[in-house]
Structure formats: C-alpha cells, structure tokens
Amino acid sequence: MFKVNEDYLKLPGSYLFSTIGKKVAAFQEANPDKGIIRLGIGDVTQPLAPSIIKALHSAVEEMAHEETFHGYAPDLGYEFLRSAMAKNDYQNRGCDIEADEIFISDGAKCDSGNIQEIFSRDCKIAVCDPVYPVYVDTNVMAGRTGVYDAVTETWSDVIYMPCTKETDFAPELPKETPDIIYLCFPNNPTGSTITKAQLQAWVDYANKNGAVIIYDAAYEAYISEEDVPHSIYECDGARTCAIELRSFSKNAGFTGVRLGATVIPKEVKCGEVMLHSLWARRHGTKYNGAPYIVQKAGEAVYSEAGKAELKEQIAYYMRNAKVIYEGLKGAGYNVSGGVNAPYIWLEIPKGMTSWEFFDCLLERANVVGTPGSGFGPSGEGYFRLTAFGSYETTVEAIERIRKM
Amino acid sequence: MFKVNEDYLKLPGSYLFSTIGKKVAAFQEANPDKGIIRLGIGDVTQPLAPSIIKALHSAVEEMAHEETFHGYAPDLGYEFLRSAMAKNDYQNRGCDIEADEIFISDGAKCDSGNIQEIFSRDCKIAVCDPVYPVYVDTNVMAGRTGVYDAVTETWSDVIYMPCTKETDFAPELPKETPDIIYLCFPNNPTGSTITKAQLQAWVDYANKNGAVIIYDAAYEAYISEEDVPHSIYECDGARTCAIELRSFSKNAGFTGVRLGATVIPKEVKCGEVMLHSLWARRHGTKYNGAPYIVQKAGEAVYSEAGKAELKEQIAYYMRNAKVIYEGLKGAGYNVSGGVNAPYIWLEIPKGMTSWEFFDCLLERANVVGTPGSGFGPSGEGYFRLTAFGSYETTVEAIERIRKM
Numbered sequence: 001m002f003k004v005n006e007d008y009l010k011l012p013g014s015y016l017f018s019t020i021g022k023k024v025a026a027f028q029e030a031n032p033d034k035g036i037i038r039l040g041i042g043d044v045t046q047p048l049a050p051s052i053i054k055a056l057h058s059a060v061e062e063m064a065h066e067e068t069f070h071g072y073a074p075d076l077g078y079e080f081l082r083s084a085m086a087k088n089d090y091q092n093r094g095c096d097i098e099a100d101e102i103f104i105s106d107g108a109k110c111d112s113g114n115i116q117e118i119f120s121r122d123c124k125i126a127v128c129d130p131v132y133p134v135y136v137d138t139n140v141m142a143g144r145t146g147v148y149d150a151v152t153e154t155w156s157d158v159i160y161m162p163c164t165k166e167t168d169f170a171p172e173l174p175k176e177t178p179d180i181i182y183l184c185f186p187n188n189p190t191g192s193t194i195t196k197a198q199l200q201a202w203v204d205y206a207n208k209n210g211a212v213i214i215y216d217a218a219y220e221a222y223i224s225e226e227d228v229p230h231s232i233y234e235c236d237g238a239r240t241c242a243i244e245l246r247s248f249s250k251n252a253g254f255t256g257v258r259l260g261a262t263v264i265p266k267e268v269k270c271g272e273v274m275l276h277s278l279w280a281r282r283h284g285t286k287y288n289g290a291p292y293i294v295q296k297a298g299e300a301v302y303s304e305a306g307k308a309e310l311k312e313q314i315a316y317y318m319r320n321a322k323v324i325y326e327g328l329k330g331a332g333y334n335v336s337g338g339v340n341a342p343y344i345w346l347e348i349p350k351g352m353t354s355w356e357f358f359d360c361l362l363e364r365a366n367v368v369g370t371p372g373s374g375f376g377p378s379g380e381g382y383f384r385l386t387a388f389g390s391y392e393t394t395v396e397a398i399e400r401i402r403k404m
Numbered sequence: 405m406f407k408v409n410e411d412y413l414k415l416p417g418s419y420l421f422s423t424i425g426k427k428v429a430a431f432q433e434a435n436p437d438k439g440i441i442r443l444g445i446g447d448v449t450q451p452l453a454p455s456i457i458k459a460l461h462s463a464v465e466e467m468a469h470e471e472t473f474h475g476y477a478p479d480l481g482y483e484f485l486r487s488a489m490a491k492n493d494y495q496n497r498g499c500d501i502e503a504d505e506i507f508i509s510d511g512a513k514c515d516s517g518n519i520q521e522i523f524s525r526d527c528k529i530a531v532c533d534p535v536y537p538v539y540v541d542t543n544v545m546a547g548r549t550g551v552y553d554a555v556t557e558t559w560s561d562v563i564y565m566p567c568t569k570e571t572d573f574a575p576e577l578p579k580e581t582p583d584i585i586y587l588c589f590p591n592n593p594t595g596s597t598i599t600k601a602q603l604q605a606w607v608d609y610a611n612k613n614g615a616v617i618i619y620d621a622a623y624e625a626y627i628s629e630e631d632v633p634h635s636i637y638e639c640d641g642a643r644t645c646a647i648e649l650r651s652f653s654k655n656a657g658f659t660g661v662r663l664g665a666t667v668i669p670k671e672v673k674c675g676e677v678m679l680h681s682l683w684a685r686r687h688g689t690k691y692n693g694a695p696y697i698v699q700k701a702g703e704a705v706y707s708e709a710g711k712a713e714l715k716e717q718i719a720y721y722m723r724n725a726k727v728i729y730e731g732l733k734g735a736g737y738n739v740s741g742g743v744n745a746p747y748i749w750l751e752i753p754k755g756m757t758s759w760e761f762f763d764c765l766l767e768r769a770n771v772v773g774t775p776g777s778g779f780g781p782s783g784e785g786y787f788r789l790t791a792f793g794s795y796e797t798t799v800e801a802i803e804r805i806r807k808m
Contacts (some may be wrong), residue, residue: 002584002615004674005524008682024802043475050468053465058465058699063660066451071660117545141521211406221700290661291660291662294695
C-alpha cells in the first residue's frame with residue numbers, strides 16, 4: 001500500500017495567503033455591498049509597461065510563423081535574457097556575475113521553494129522572524145525542521161532570528177551556527193533594509209562558518225537610499241557563499257506573467273561539488289524553461305524605454321507607500337518600512353492579536369492586510385500593508401483606517 | 405558546514421537530452437557546412453494555431469490596461485481553463501472528473517518530476533523499461549531508488565517492466581508489488597499503446613494492491629485507433645487509484661509556451677489523507693500559477709476553431725510519422741509505433757549499440773535521433789525518431805537514412 005510524505009502532514013493549517021483568501025471571500029459573500037480594498041497580498045495592480053506589452057505582442061507574432069517559432073527553451077534560460085541580467089543587474093553595479101551563473105525560472109516563489117532540494121536533509125536552516133512563509137514551509141515539506149511546537153509556533157530544528165522593534169528589524173548573528181541562512185532585503189514583510197556594511201558582516205560570517213546564504217532580492221528595485229545594497233554580490237566574498245533570488249514580479253509587475261531567476265556563482269562549493277551543477281541538474285531534470293514570450297518580455301525590462309517606464313511604475317507604488325506610512329503615523333500608529341520597500345509594517349495597538357486586528361480591519365474598514373503572526377512568532381503584534389493598490393484605493397483605505 | 409543532497413550525486417551522467425544537445429553542438433561546430441536534421445528531441449516545429457495566437461494577443465492586450473490586468477493567478481489555475489478541460493477532455497468522454505480535480509501547471513515535465521514529492525520516501529516505484537527518464541531521475545534525486553548498478557544500468561529499488569518486441573512493447577503486471585506505477589500511453593519512447601481492456605487490468609491491479617498509477621497522457625491527441633483509451637478515467641475504478649498528467653506541448657504545440665495539468669480525483673486516498681489535498685498544498689506553497697496569457701491560450705485550444713486547427717496540425721505530424729514508418733520499413737528496418745503516437749521505434753541492426761547508431765546516423769546522415777538505451781536498459785538495441793519535424797525535412801531525413 002502506498003504511503004504519503006508524512007512531512008507534508010506536519011504543516012500546521014494552510015498556506016497564509018490561502019487562509020486570507022478564504023476569510024475575505026467569506027466576508028464578501030456575507031456582505032456583498034461592501035467595497036473591499038486589498039492591501040494584503042503583495043500583488044501588483046498597475047498594467048504592464050508599454051515596452052513590455054510591445055515585446056509580448058512581438059514575441060507572440062514570432063510564434064505564429066514557422067521560421068520564427070520557438071519550441072523548448074534552453075534549460076537554463078535564453079542567452080539574451082541571462083546576458084541582459086548579468087550586465088544590468090550585476091556587472092553595471094560592479095558585481096562579478098556571468099550570464100552562465102544565472103538560471104531563468106518562472107518566479108522567485110518556485111525558486112525559493114525548490115532551492116532547498118539541492119541541500120542535504122541534515123542541513124539546519126536559519127530564518128528571520130517574521131519571514132516569508134515559503135522558506136520554512138518548504139523545508140518542513142522536506143523533513144528538515146524537526147518537531148512543531150504549537151504553543152510557540154516554532155520548529156525544533158529551525159534557528160529563528162527575531163527582527164523586531166528591539167533589533168531595529170534586522171537579524172543578529174545567531175548563537176548556533178546554521179548551514180543555510182535565508183535573508184531577504186528589502187524585507188518582506190517588515191519593509192526594513194540593512195546597510196552594505198551589515199550585509200558584509202553576514203557574508204563574512206557565512207564564509208567563516210561554511211554556511212550558504214540564500215539572499216532574496218525580490219524588492220531591490222524599491223531601494224531609494226544610497227547605502228542599501230541591491231545585490232549581495234556587492235559584498236566581498238559573496239561569490240563563495242551566496243545564492244541570490246531575483247524576481248520580475250515586483251520590479252516589472254510580472255506577478256501574473258511569471259519570471260524570476262536564481263544566481264549561483266560557480267565558486268559556491270561543498271568540497272568539489274558546485275551548487276551550480278546541482279541546480280543545473282535540477283533545472284534539466286524537473287523544469288522545461290520559462291515561456292519564450294515571457295523571456296522576451298523580461299528582456300524588454302532592460303531596454304532604455306522599459307527602464308524609464310518601470311522607474312515611473314515603482315514611483316507610483318512608492319507614492320502609495322508614503323500615503324500609508326504618513327497616514328498611519330498621523331493617526332498615531334507606530335510604523336516602519338515603506339522607504340526602500342513597498343511594505344509598511346504597523347505595530348498593533350496593545351491587547352489585540354494580529355489576526356484579531358485583521359478581522360477588525362476587514363469588518364470595520366473593509367480593508368485587507370496581512371497579520372504579522374502569519375510570518376512567524378515575532379510577527380505577532382504587527383501587521384503588513386502593501387503599497388501595490390491603486391493610488392485612489394490606497395488613499396481611501398487609509399482614510400477608512402483613520403476613521404476606525 | 406553545509407552539505408549537499410547526496411542523492412543528486414548518485415545520478416549517472418547528465419540528463420539524456422542535454423547529452424544529445426552537446427554531441428550535436430560539437431558535431432555542428434566541427435562540420436559547419438552540414439545541414440543537421442533533428443528528429444531526436446520531441447520538440448514541435450509548426451507555429452501556434454491562429455486561434456491560439458489570437459487568444460495570446462488578446463490576453464496581452466488585457467495586461468496593458470488596469471481594468472483588465474491580471475496579477476497572481478489562482479493557485480490551482482483559472483476556472484475557465486479547468487472547466488474547459490473537465491468538459492472537453494473528461495466529461496465529453498464519459499469520464500467523471502470535476503474542474504476542481506484539475507491542477508493547472510507550466511508543463512507535464514515539471515508535474516511528472518514533482519508529483520513524487522507527495523509520497524513517502526519508502527514507496528517503491530515501477531516503471532516501464534524503456535521509459536521517459538524524468539520519472540526515474542526525479543525519484544533518484546528524492547532518495548527513493550536504492551543503489552545504482554552501472555553494469556545493468558538499473559537501480560536496486562526500482563521495479564523495471566520490460567517493454568520489448570517480446571512483450572509487444574506493453575508492460576506485464578510485475579511480480580513484486582509496487583506502491584507507485586508510472587504508465588505512459590501512447591508511449592514515449594516506443595510509440596506503442598495499450599487497449600482499454602489492458603489498461604483496465606492495470607487499474608484493477610492497482611486498486612487490489614493499494615498502488616497509485618501515475619498515468620502520463622501527454623500524447624493522447626495522436627490516438628487514431630478506436631480501442632485505445634484517451635484517459636485512464638475511461639476505466640472503472642480509476643478514480644480511487646489514478647493520477648493523470650496532461651500536456652499542451654504535443655496536442656497544441658506548446659513546448660515553448662508551457663502549459664500542463666495534473667488530475668487528482670478526490671477519491672485517491674491513503675487512509676483519510678487525500679492526495680488531492682497534498683498536491684494542492686504543494687501548489688499553494690511552491691508554485692505561483694501558469695501565466696494568465698498562457699492559460700488564455702490554453703482555453704483557445706478548446707474553442708471550435710482551435711480544435712479544428714489542431715486536428716490539422718496533428719494530421720500534419722502524423723503524415724510525417726507515416727513517412728518515417730513506411731520509409732524505414734521499406735529500407736528493411738523493423739519499426740513500430742507511429743500509428744497512435746508521434747514516435748517511431750526502430751530496431752537497430754545487430755552488432756551496434758544504440759549510442760553507436762546515434763553517432764553513425766549523426767555522422768553519415770546528419771540526422772539526430774534518440775538512442776533507446778537513454779530510456780533504460782531494455783531500450784538498448786532500439787532508436788527513437790520523432791514526427792515533429794517539418795514534412796520536407798522528414799522526407800529528406802528518411803532519404804538520407806535509406807542511402808546510408
């Protein structure tokens with residue numbers, strides 16, 4: 001008789017955003033007349049930029065003719081896109097990354113979930129707390145996290161690095177040495193960042209302790225301050241210890257288009273084994289490439305026109321971030337984030353859990369946010385709002401919250 | 405110090421089609437004047453059908469405007485596509501499958517590689533031999549296959565079911581009971597099929613023995629004979645033991661567009677646990693949906709115009725299959741397949757290995773095929789040719805082989 005993967009059964013409840021989706025759907029059904037404003041899930045709302053639309057139409061047209069039709073993509077992505085990324089995201093910033101160290105995928109969520117597969121099941125992971133749930137959940141599914149404690153909502157074999165007001169929302173070097181360290185800056189969910197010097201300390205720590213850093217740079221396009229690194233490869237020594245995840249979802253509005261990339265320098269090794277080779281093997285065996293038309297759309301992101309249009313799009317969302325940040329601050333809330341990231345992290349009034357605040361906001365202001373506790377135990381007492389709505393609905397949402 | 409997944413290191417050599425790609429590239433570089441004809445990898449060459457192109461353009465246009473823009477897709481796929489599949493692929497054939505039992509993905513390769521994750525590492529798999537390499541390789545990477553014997557080219561914990569001339573290229577019920585049985589009909593690589601009665605025997609066997617069948621129906625659109633099932637759900641009892649994989653790659657030319665689906669009836673259970681729930685959890689946690697524009701293209705496959713255009717496209721490839729089949733037969737080769745499948749399976753002249761035949765064909769006829777041994781030990785002595793070239797190049801390739 002076949003048996004199932006018991007590790008899947010250890011996962012408590014369902015995936016955070018599925019739960020939110022169900023709660024919102026139930027509320028909407030019970031209150032069909034209420035206009036709900038969604039500042040919960042990090043989904044963009046602005047249409048694709050004109051250069052990207054043009055590239056998509058043009059690539060679709062190529063698929064209509066035998067001479068220009070494209071079948072299976074190269075396993076690791078088209079050269080035109082890998083080169084554009086290597087040049088624009090790395091070499092132009094002084095980062096030593098080659099095109100063949102970049103693996104194109106259908107999104108950073110998949111990559112951040114799949115990357116753990118190339119490591120031993122014995123590896124111990126360290127995560128920020130709060131944290132994007134995919135890092136921990138996918139390690140649970142792989143049997144790497146030990147036993148769940150329902151009271152503390154933590155796993156016995158995970159090293160949690162609290163990021164709260166007390167640590168200025170940055171993780172401190174852990175006492176116990178991890179094998180794999182997940183870092184995400186600008187951070188989801190807190191919207192916080194660390195400086196290049198702070199990131200350098202992590203790179204030095206990883207190299208010294210034989211750890212790998214999985215660096216999620218999905219929000220780098222939102223950085224507005226000078227001293228905040230856009231890539232971990234801005235740090236010395238990152239080529240021997242860091243994997244970087246890149247996404248087109250937030251910098252180009254590709255949440256429904258699906259494109260991402262993982263960067264693995266050839267120098268990240270365990271003995272003689274390059275992680276680059278293992279990831280290449282995974283791509284070749286379990287994946288068949290991102291759609292040609294989507295990779296062409298990705299190329300357009302790096303065109304001069306594309307860059308200018310996307311700069312405007314990001315400015316649009318960051319104006320929302322400012323509206324939320326200042327509106328809530330003006331209403332007496334403690335807020336952080338929102339300067340180098342599209343996320344605003346709100347301290348919940350004393351006496352309420354973050355799911356209670358979620359329900360309250362949904363019922364009284366008809367605004368959807370994300371409870372901090374959904375991102376880990378240290379997220380309790382906090383709440384995430386995103387800047388990805390339209391300007392008008394964002395202004396309206398903040399008005400409603402202020403009137404609550 | 406971090407460690408890698410040792411199971412990845414057990415994989416012998418590289419993925420079959422990567423190896424072929426490298427050999428062909430090396431030959432082309434050494435012989436830049438030779439016109440190589442590729443009948444190796446199962447990649448389509450005909451452009452997307454007009455209805456699909458129209459749907460793609462229209463969906464791209466939707467993405468250009470805020471009111472019709474689409475962000476994250478529903479985890480499990482858009483309702484419009486799941487319903488179209490449920491109706492056209494299942495209910496119209498009398499198969500009892502609901503839209504919410506269909507999970508949309510970016511392709512059957514990913515699904516066939518990822519599906520093993522929801523099973524225990526203790527499960528024993530059975531595969532046809534020869535077989536599409538992804539089934540075995542992904543189980544190797546998960547640590548489920550035991551020890552590799554380089555002489556027999558087999559894994560100690562895999563049950564191999566030989567499909568050779570002696571078995572009429574169909575598997576026999578295994579002596580040892582497996583937990584998971586991979587079946588693919590019409591078959592890749594042999595191009596063979598089994599009747600509905602034969603498939604019913606497998607369903608009965610699985611139900612009796614508590615096994616799950618993973619049924620890969622990627623080539624069902626090529627079936628031309630009456631008694632060959634298009635879906636395993638045509639068999640009684642399949643709802644309690646079978647998962648079906650569907651692909652748009654071969655029925656609609658989507659190899660570079662990327663779309664597939666996995667069907668898991670809610671009745672496939674281990675105790676109280678539905679495999680449906682586990683796969684839903686995997687989708688929700690590690691995947692972010694196929695692109696909206698691609699799912700709209702998938703919907704067009706089921707439009708009246710789309711169906712008519714694709715019927716023609718498949719007829720085009722099947723004309724190639726006939727050219728290959730009859731041409732090689734006329735030249736004195738023993739051939740099978742090619743009637744309900746786009747693959748022709750050729751018996752290699754005695755005294756040659758299938759990689760030797762590969763090299764010989766590449767060097768003397770400048771034609772690329774796939775060595776049967778790449779699909780498993782019982783593939784030795786055979787060779788796969790695909791019908792996915794253009795008509796003209798297919799005719800030319802067969803001419804060249806005949807002259808060899």
